[in-house]
Amino acid sequence: MTTLASTVDTNADGFAGNRAAMLDKLSELEAEHAKAVAGGGPKYTERHHSRGKLLVRERIELLLDEDAPFLELSPLAAWGSEYQVGASVVTGIGVVEGVECVLVGNDPTVRGGSSNPWTTKKIFRAGEIARKNRLPLINLVESGGADLPSQKEIFVPGGRMFRDLTQLSAAGIPTIALVFGNSTAGGAYVPGMSDHVVMISEQSKVFLGGPPLVKMATGEESDDESLGGAQMHARTSGLADYFAVDELDALRIGRDIVARLNWRKQGTAPKQEVTPPRFDDEELLGIVPAELKMPFDPREVIARVVDGSDFDEFKASYGSSLVTGWASVHGYPVGILANAQGVLFSEESQKATQFIQLANQADTPLLFLHNTTGYMVGASYEQGGIIKHGAMMINAMSNSTVPHISILMGASYGAGHYGMCGRAYEPRFLFAWPSAKSAVMGPQQLAGVLSIVARQSAAAAGKDYSEEDDAAMREAVEAQIEEESLPMFLSGRLYDDGVIDPRDTRTVVGLCLSAIHSAPVEGASGYGVFRM
Structure with missing residues (x-):
């Protein structure tokens, strides 16, 4: 039998304590997420509405299919910095006309939607997700360009935004710009380099230099409409492909564009019949100890995430500090690597190496569940080859070409963070639980x-x-x-794609797997030299 059993006692004091600690962390997380949702605050929100404009999240909601999920990415960007939590832009994956798309929406209630250093990093990450997973990219544009006081941190790296748009187009991945307001200076190149552009009457303003700059540079007297209004770009310059009468019309046109892309996924479709886990995901709140030095069985997490709690464990009796095996999530097959007792020994490293190679032979994505203090140290372990065995695992993971998803549940320290596919190893998606910690060591x-x-x-x-x-x-x-080492600090620096409620893990992983299968899933055909 491959169906997992559970020994979790929901009536135990330890479970209740763990659950209470997790709920406290989730309350803190919710308060920080609320700051991102609030944007520039009531004053600027009301002013924006008074101009007859929708907020960025309202635009996104109307663009998406009814009742479709929206997987928001990097909502805590800029946390702990001098800039607004969320970095004045909303990014995520949502379904438009049945097509999974990456959405990037400027928040004009935060300093006019201008870009600070964290804004650009967040947009870069969204573009990377679109490219690697072959997802159409929709920009909902209303931005005053660079936040000028911080231009020294924006100008040089900021050009990547335009490069990414052109490379997406060259790869056959559609790019769409819906222009809701200003798109000035360098920002004018967002619609300029998109495949499809929608502008709104008397609202869209797209120009390299506004009237004051033109006056200073050339002495010419001009106005917004003649320089960059929607009418001008639709009738004269040709930059606007579609002319909308208002925001709702622009969103309708955007949906029509996606509907006519004739977009098809290239990955394997999920199984039609999907059985939910046998155990309640609510119990995930009490499984991870409040004190991370206390071990926990990752099978208890797996049993509440995978389809039917069905997990075919690989090498169950060997290298017991790392659990490996096969399962499916929302009908998509996955190979799972989950830390058990925290430390990775030589046996665990060799086991992981073989398992990763098998997943690549079978074209099966990998899910890494982190709770590791790193690779074991000490004279006997060094003499036993822990360095070369750890290197084998990192080699296999680094050169694996099937998509990787990482979830930081508990500790993720040292080279163990690397071996379990930390951010530097470019997992397709990486999320953290509020209980997670990551650093060189404790x-x-x-x-x-x-x-x-x-x-x-x-x-x-x-x-x-x-x-x-x-x-x-x-x-x-x-x-x-x-x-x-705390998740909000790391998430603020975009070292993950978001801090999630443990109860949402199955849904988040399922959405990621669905997005991943927009592109072909193919394993590696070869590896570098493994030291034996």
Whole structure:
């Protein structure tokens, strides 16, 4: 039998404590998400509505198919920085006329929708997702261009936005621009480099330089409409492919464009009959311990995520700190690698290497469930070849060409983060639970290492070592690393695609797998040299 059983006791004190801790973290997360949804706040929201305009999230909702899901990406971008949470842009994957598309919508209630450094990073990530997963890209444009005080961090890398649009088009991936307001200066190239452009009467303004700049540069007197209005671009310049009378008309035209793309997925279709998990996803709130040093069985998570709780475990008796096996999620086949006891030994590394190769032979996407403190250290493990065995796993994962999805559930430290397909290894999607932590190592370990090095340095110099100073240093370092390893801090820097409620894991993974199969899923035909 491959159907998983469960030993979770929902009445146990430990479960209740874990659940309470997770709910507290989710409340904090909800408060931060609310900041992104609020945009520029009531004053600018009301002013925007008073001009007869829709908010960016209202535009997205009307563009999407009725009751279609929207997988928002990077909602906490810019968290912890001087800029508004959300980075003045909304990105995500949604269904338009039955077609999964990547949507990028400027939020004009935040500094006129201008781009700061985190805005560009967020847009780059959305473009990367569109390209790798072969998803049409729709820009909902209303932006004042670069946030000028921070232009030094935007101008040079910002050109990638236009390169990405042209490369998507060259790859046969449609790009659509719905222009709801200003699209000025460099921003004018968003519609300029899109395949399909819709502009709105007396609302769209697309020009390289507005009237004040033209006056300063050439002495010419001009106005918005003659320089870049929708009528002009529809009748004279030809930049506008479609002329809309208002925002609702523009959204209707946008839907019509997608409907006529004749877009078809190139990946394998999911199974028609899908059985939900046998266990309640509500129980995911109490499975991960509040204290990550406490181990938990990842099979309990798998049993609440995969179809029918059916999991065909691979090498179940070997390398038990890493659980590997085959399952399906919403009808899509997946290979799963899930950390059990945290540490990766040589056996786990070799097991993972073989499993990843098998997944590539079978053209099967991989799902990585993180809870690892890294690869094992110590003289006996070094002598046993942990470096070369860990390198084998990282080699196999790095050169695997089937799509990867990573979910950070608990710890994701050190090279274990790399071996389990962390951000640097370009998983198609990476999400974190509120319980996750990621860093070079745990705060206590890192502070302890610094303490040992400082003691040795003092001894080598023949100096006394202050225990009081050491305690203060350790406390400060632990606090810093703790803060910098938390999911909201990392998500704010776009090291993941969002922090999700554990109960949404099955839905999020299913949406990702569906998006992934817009493109062909093909395994690697060869690898580099494996050190034996």
